[in-house]
Amino acid sequence: MKLRLILSDQLNINHSWFQTKSEDVLYVMMETRLEMEYVCLHRQKQLGILVNMRDFSSKIRSRGNNMHYICLDDSENEQQLDWNLLRLLSEYPVTKFEFQEADEYSTHAMLQQFVTSLDIPYEEVSSEHFFTEKDELGKFFAGKKKFLMEHFYRHMRKRHHILVDGNDEPVGGKWNYDGQNRERFPDDMPVPEPYVFHHDLTSINEMLDKMEIKSMGHVNQKDFIWPVGREEALEMLNHFLQHLLPHFGTYQDAMTTRGWTLFHSRVSFALNRKLVSPKEVVQAALDAYQNDASVTLPQVEGFIRQIIGWREYMRGVYWNQMPEYATKNHFFADRPLPAFYWTGKTDMNCLRHVITQSLDYGWAHHIQRLMIPGNFAMLIGADPDQVDDWFLGMYHDAIQWVEMPNGRGMSQFADGGIVGTKPYAVSANYINNMSDYCQFCTFDKNKKVGKDACPFNALYWHFYHRNRKRLAWYPRLNQIFAIWDRMPEDRRTAYLKQAEDFLKRL
Ligand SMILES: Cc1cc2nc3c(=O)[nH]c(=O)nc-3n(C[C@H](O)[C@H](O)[C@H](O)COP(=O)(O)OP(=O)(O)OC[C@H]3O[C@@H](n4cnc5c(N)ncnc54)[C@H](O)[C@@H]3O)c2cc1C
Numbered sequence: 408m409k410l411r412l413i414l415s416d417q418l419n420i421n422h423s424w425f426q427t428k429s430e431d432v433l434y435v436m437m438e439t440r441l442e443m444e445y446v447c448l449h450r451q452k453q454l455g456i457l458v459n460m461r462d463f464s465s466k467i468r469s470r471g472n473n474m475h476y477i478c479l480d481d482s483e484n485e486q487q488l489d490w491n492l493l494r495l496l497s498e499y500p501v502t503k504f505e506f507q508e509a510d511e512y513s514t515h516a517m518l519q520q521f522v523t524s525l526d527i528p529y530e531e532v533s534s535e536h537f538f539t540e541k542d543e544l545g546k547f548f549a550g551k552k553k554f555l556m557e558h559f560y561r562h563m564r565k566r567h568h569i570l571v572d573g574n575d576e577p578v579g580g581k582w583n584y585d586g587q588n589r590e591r592f593p594d595d596m597p598v599p600e601p602y603v604f605h606h607d608l609t610s611i612n613e614m615l616d617k618m619e620i621k622s623m624g625h626v627n628q629k630d631f632i633w634p635v636g637r638e639e640a641l642e643m644l645n646h647f648l649q650h651l652l653p654h655f656g657t658y659q660d661a662m663t664t665r666g667w668t669l670f671h672s673r674v675s676f677a678l679n680r681k682l683v684s685p686k687e688v689v690q691a692a693l694d695a696y697q698n699d700a701s702v703t704l705p706q707v708e709g710f711i712r713q714i715i716g717w718r719e720y721m722r723g724v725y726w727n728q729m730p731e732y733a734t735k736n737h738f739f740a741d742r743p744l745p746a747f748y749w750t751g752k753t754d755m756n757c758l759r760h761v762i763t764q765s766l767d768y769g770w771a772h773h774i775q776r777l778m779i780p781g782n783f784a785m786l787i788g789a790d791p792d793q794v795d796d797w798f799l800g801m802y803h804d805a806i807q808w809v810e811m812p813n814g815r816g817m818s819q820f821a822d823g824g825i826v827g828t829k830p831y832a833v834s835a836n837y838i839n840n841m842s843d844y845c846q847f848c849t850f851d852k853n854k855k856v857g858k859d860a861c862p863f864n865a866l867y868w869h870f871y872h873r874n875r876k877r878l879a880w881y882p883r884l885n886q887i888f889a890i891w892d893r894m895p896e897d898r899r900t901a902y903l904k905q906a907e908d909f910l911k912r913l
């Protein structure tokens with residue numbers, strides 16, 4: 408028989424493997440301690456992965472297929488993918504091993520190594536999920552020093568005929584409506600009600616406790632709010648298309664203490680685990696744009712850019728740059744992340760709010776991740792390895808091929824500018840423009856020095872000052888250094904002292 412491996416992020420029921428039933432195929436899925444603990448994961452993420460794997464395996468079985476499913480607490484479980492596979496290969500009369508291409512570099516490397524030791528034929532097949540091949544971005548940017556997302560995005564629009572006219576020109580005359588997508592959330596606008604589910608996952612949670620699987624974050628095991636299975640993921644997507652997409656682009660970057668989901672789709676977990684495909688999500692958004700007058704071009708373009716632009720681009724960067732990318736540390740940053748990243752206990756309201764929300768739900772939107780915990784970590788010079796682990800553990804959608812270019816690249820600039828053309832460093836001014844966080848903070852957003860001065864302000868200048876040699880040749884930063892150079896000497900000294908005193912207390 409053929410043994411076909413299904414990884415925890417390959418829950419794609421529309422894969423051609425599952426379109427025909429075959430008696431001589433044995434599907435294999437496994438839960439492993441290694442996957443649950445490779446970094447400290449949010450408990451809701453662990454539950455989401457396990458419940459969706461179990462749901463998927465029962466769907467495969469219900470279609471009459473053979474399935475060998477190894478639960479985390481099965482006595483036969485060797486707790487590692489390759490060890491379990493070796494045991495199964497010795498137990499079943501397997502004549503061929505088949506697997507889908509892995510998205511994570513370490514799993515890919517492990518499987519490549521594993522198959523070389525086999526004395527039976529094997530085959531690696533496509534996961535049939537992405538718009539692009541792993542090496543497509545590398546080929547597109549061949550010979551170029553910079554990987555500009557906007558160039559790649561326009562290429563994707565033309566190549567896949569998305570929002571372009573017959574001459575490959577953008578519908579509406581503009582490629583990008585980013586300029587209209589940066590509105591602050593109005594104080595008098597009602598926040599959308601989060602679309603949640605209610606699952607009782609007590610038994611899985613108890614199993615994790617019994618096995619002493621380490622985790623972080625808060626969980627209500629009796630009321631797990633995330634979708635389970637493709638149908639619920641599609642239900643949440645439909646809710647987004649009907650009720651949230653009309654405002655998605657406009658308030659994409661906005662942050663508020665009044666609600667946690669705003670107009671975001673929260674489809675990332677379902678996408679990354681392949682419960683839904685990016686092609687169907689994009690088509691559904693295009694259909695909404697065609698059929699619903701409240702969905703305007705800037706909204707739909709803003710959403711589609713995230714999927715065919717950023718998502719595919721980040722995957723391409725990851726596969727083009729790994730494994731070296733995982734060691735990049737442009738600023739030689741080595742400070743441990745402060746303990747409040749795991750508790751939310753800090754007086755800085757922006758950090759308290761975003762970290763507490765993340766601990767509560769395992770989710771924060773892009774600008775929250777980038778500009779609050781990400782920005783702060785870069786300003787204090789946090790070790791990018793720790794930052795990667797934190798993002799990977801905290802967010803329920805986190806998976807290394809998306810996390811690393813976003814975390815190490817975009818948020819920490821540890822890649823020296825492969826993903827971003829300048830660091831995403833901001834002070835209280837930006838945070839106050841895009842959120843209501845500063846209104847409820849004990850620190851004064853306008854002050855740079857003094858006991859109640861917002862720490863972000865002095866840290867911002869300290870970051871640029873201490874990293875100047877490593878940033879001097881980035882043209883987009885000339886203006887920032889010119890402002891710093893024009894400041895009176897005593898002011899610069901006061902800002903640096905303020906930041907250094909703060910860093911000593913961290
Ligand atoms: C430091 C950091 C770490 C991140 N780690 C991850 C991660 O591990 N996994 C992950 O899926 N996203 C990650 N992102 C990107 C983004 O924050 C999430 O995709 C998004 O917040 C998920 O919520 P949503 O589905 O409501 O997204 P929406 O705002 O509704 O966007 C729709 C979809 O577009 C895609 N998308 C949006 N922005 C990005 C981006 N920058 N890169 C790749 N895809 C994007 C996602 O698939 C998302 O589901 C990270 C961002 C930052 C700044």
Ligand code: SF4
Nearest residue numbers: 755757844845848861
């Ligand atoms: S004042 Fe500073 S610390 Fe407080 S919320 Fe604003 S940016 Fe954050």
